[in-house]
Amino acid sequence: MPVLFALLCGLLFGLGLIVAGMADPAKVLAFLDIGGLWDPSLALVMAGAIAVALPGFALAKRRRRSWLDLPMQLPAARRLDRRLIGGSLLFGVGWGLAGICPGPALVLLGAGVGKGVVFVAAMLAGMLAFERLERR
Numbered sequence: 654m655p656v657l658f659a660l661l662c663g664l665l666f667g668l669g670l671i672v673a674g675m676a677d678p679a680k681v682l683a684f685l686d687i688g689g690l691w692d693p694s695l696a697l698v699m700a701g702a703i704a705v706a707l708p709g710f711a712l713a714k715r716r717r718r719s720w721l722d723l724p725m726q727l728p729a730a731r732r733l734d735r736r737l738i739g740g741s742l743l744f745g746v747g748w749g750l751a752g753i754c755p756g757p758a759l760v761l762l763g764a765g766v767g768k769g770v771v772f773v774a775a776m777l778a779g780m781l782a783f784e785r786l787e788r789r
Contacts, residue, residue: 655721667760673698676760678752678768685749 667676674680675698683692716725748754753761753772761769 655723658721666756667763670757670760676757676764678757680752681748681754681757682752685752 670676673695675695680692681695683690684695686692710727713719713725713727719725744754751768751772753768755776758769758772758776762773763769
């Protein structure tokens with residue numbers, strides 16, 4: 654049951670990314686181009702996502718187990734450190750250069766779009782490099 658639920662949630666998330674235009678790198682880059690032809694519509698998508706997520710997280714904090722009877726696993730770290738800030742900067746630079754982040758990259762990969770394939774390959778290489786660095 655958890656795998657089926659994860660599949661349905663992933664499909665819903667991917668559909669939302671497509672409908673919102675977040676799977677279109679040109680739209681994302683237009684949002685990031687505040688000095689040019691700025692497209693603020695992605696800010697509304699983000700605000701909508703936050704509005705939907707906040708009540709869900711508030712409810713999750715009060716529960717010990719999920720609706721699928723799995724242990725609740727919420728992040729506990731509250732400290733800003735160099736690793737978090739550095740990772741955020743790397744993520745932001747990658748997003749700004751490509752106009753793609755991991756969720757939309759998987760949508761593009763599934764659609765067979767070349768940019769998505771290249772992005773996912775680079776993302777996996779970065780994850781592998783991180784794992785190797787962490788083992789040291």
